[in-house]
Amino acid sequence: MAEIKIDAKCLQCPGPIVQLFNAVKSAQSGDVIVVEATDRGFYKDVQAWCKKTGNELLSLEDGDVIVARVKKA
Amino acid sequence: MANKKTIIVFSGDLDKAMAAFIIATGAAAMGDEVTMFFTFWGLNILRKAKKVQVKKDFLERMFGFMMPRGPEKLGLSKMNFGGLGAKMMRYIMKRKNVNTLTELMENARALGVRIIACTMSMDVMGIKKEELIDGIDYAGVATYLGEADEANVNLFI
Helix, strand or coil: CCEEEEEECCCCCCHHHHHHHHHHHHCCCCCEEEEEECCCCHHHHHHHHHHHHCCEEEEEECCCCEEEEEECC | CCCEEEEEECCCCHHHHHHHHHHHHHHHHCCCEEEEEECHHHHHHHECCCCCCCCCCHHHHHHHHHCCCCHHHCCCCCCCHHHHHHHHHHHHHHHCCCCCHHHHHHHHHHCCCEEEEEHHHHHHHCCCHHHECCCCEEECHHHHHHHHHHCCEEEEC
């Protein structure tokens, strides 16, 4: 299982979820995608995105840089 | 679960067009199928920046001359101040690293957002296919309604 890092810092909405979507699309099932974002909305958005797309949100850290770890279903 | 979203873009203002494309791009990134239906002033968003030589009558030429050509020429729906407001907004958005409308449109299309231009509005406003960006569809209200029937979100912007 690979770990894919996505730097979505400085991207405004909807940049980070678009990056996440594209990364998950090209990843294998079970791969973990780590997204770093500075868009404040991303904290809630990544939760909504995972719920909607059925991918698992392994962890989510708040801060100046929001870090989300998403496992592809 | 993938759903469908439909957006009617009636307005030709920069701010409203951006809202429409941000929602469309977001929905596509959530895995949804998105159809945007452009009518009336919204058609101006789809115009090519460069003038295209096409045959038009006098009124159509006047319309074409008065209306903005493409995303870089749109004004704001509020506080436009003859285009100064739009200039300022573009400057601020660039500084805050917000995608330009042109970039938003490219992103949306890269994610498979479908764009339909309303042929009746095109006829009324004298806008020809050659003047609009490539790779879009042309249809009428029934096509939009058919798409909207299958969608669970429908917006009029």
